[in-house]
Amino acid sequence: MYRLKKLLRSYLSFSRKELNGIFVLFVLILLVILSPRLYSLFFKDQKYDFERFKMEAEDFRAAATKIEIPQGKINKEADKSWARPVYFNFDPNGLNESNWLKLGLSHKQIQVIRNYELKGGKFFRKEDLKKIYSISEKQYSMLEPFIKIGNIDVLSGKMTVKTNYKSTGIPKNTLRPIIELNVADSLELESIRGIGPAFASRIIKFRRRIGGFYRKEQLLEIYGMDSLKYDQLKDQIQVNAGLITRININTFTFEEIRHHPYLNYKQMNAIIQYRAQHGSYKSVDDLRKIAILNEEIIRKIEPYFSLSP
Numbered sequence: 166m167y168r169l170k171k172l173l174r175s176y177l178s179f180s181r182k183e184l185n186g187i188f189v190l191f192v193l194i195l196l197v198i199l200s201p202r203l204y205s206l207f208f209k210d211q212k213y214d215f216e217r218f219k220m221e222a223e224d225f226r227a228a229a230t231k232i233e234i235p236q237g238k239i240n241k242e243a244d245k246s247w248a249r250p251v252y253f254n255f256d257p258n259g260l261n262e263s264n265w266l267k268l269g270l271s272h273k274q275i276q277v278i279r280n281y282e283l284k285g286g287k288f289f290r291k292e293d294l295k296k297i298y299s300i301s302e303k304q305y306s307m308l309e310p311f312i313k314i315g316n317i318d319v320l321s322g323k324m325t326v327k328t329n330y331k332s333t334g335i336p337k338n339t340l341r342p343i344i345e346l347n348v349a350d351s352l353e354l355e356s357i358r359g360i361g362p363a364f365a366s367r368i369i370k371f372r373r374r375i376g377g378f379y380r381k382e383q384l385l386e387i388y389g390m391d392s393l394k395y396d397q398l399k400d401q402i403q404v405n406a407g408l409i410t411r412i413n414i415n416t417f418t419f420e421e422i423r424h425h426p427y428l429n430y431k432q433m434n435a436i437i438q439y440r441a442q443h444g445s446y447k448s449v450d451d452l453r454k455i456a457i458l459n460e461e462i463i464r465k466i467e468p469y470f471s472l473s474p
Contacts, residue, residue: 254313257288268308274299285358286397288314296393344401346384347377347408359398364389374424377409379468386426411471415445427465432457446472 250269259282265275277299288294291312295305344353346368354365364387371387372378381404384390412422414436422433435455440446449467452458 250307252307252311254311256313256315257294258282258315268311269304270300281393284397286393290314293396296396298391298393343403345408346381346402346404347372357398357401359394371426374426376411376425376469377406378404379406379409380404406468409468411469414449414470414472415440425466425469427462427469432462448472 251267253267255264255268257278262272262275265278266272270278274297277297281297291309291314294300294308294312295302300308342356344357351362351365351369354360354368355362360368367387367389368384371383375383378384381399381402382395384402385392385395419433419437422428423430425433428436432455435457436452439451439455443451446452449463449470449472452463452467452470453460
């Protein structure tokens with residue numbers, strides 16, 4: 166009996182350190198058990214009103230059904246501005262807004278035409294209306310039979326256009342002289358109808374980079390110039406290709422050509438390397454032997470190269 170008591174005591178008795186550990190473990194277990202209750206005391210669960218959500222969802226679906234428009238109808242609405250126009254003979258020069266609306270144009274299209282006219286633009290032929298970018302091919306084809314351009318005679322000393330809101334006259338002594346693009350300064354360029362100070366500056370910078378213009382159409386390569394604006398001013402300018410600054414293809418350095426807008430770095434380097442490997446160019450046609458120069462590039466740069474010693 167004594168031995169049994171001694172054996173039990175040896176297994177059931179604990180040291181002070183072991184008792185402390187048991188106590189800490191007991192506290193941790195107690196905290197784990199009580200944590201859900203403690204959480205509910207400090208944090209209230211958010212309650213969702215699913216019935217209210219269902220009602221809002223039903224209201225939304227009902228509203229969506231009411232405003233839903235078939236795709237075909239949307240397309241018709243987009244074309245509504247000119248789907249049912251009233252056609253009549255008209256002169257586009259100075260036509261008032263109400264008549265443009267009757268012909269089926271939208272307010273946005275009319276504003277584009279107004280901006281064109283405020284910059285001095287005129288419609289000399291039926292096709293000029295086609296150049297207004299906001300008017301589609303289909304819309305122009307419907308309007309074309311009814312376009313009747315009035316008499317516009319510039320050479321007689323006046324440009325008289327019959328309009329519905331204002332008539333314009335340009336006296337003979339104010340007709341603008343023809344400007345030579347390769348020598349004109351900023352003031353001369355600004356005298357061209359349709360060119361302001363900013364655009365005049367762009368023309369001069371571009372002219373300096375390429376060495377001069379050899380044809381009028383090069384203006385279309387300048388930022389901000391479109392075909393409509395070009396058509397408006399092309400008769401006010403001329404180009405003398407003899408005034409171009411040419412570069413000797415057999416002596417130029419990379420520094421002399423690095424700003425040329427028609428060539429990139431690889432193409433400039435290829436021209437110089439070919440010359441170093443094969444000797445002087447016998448003709449500009451030798452450029453066609455350089456793989457990375459296509460026919461379009463050669464056509465553009467050919468007027469600017471010379472073979473002079």
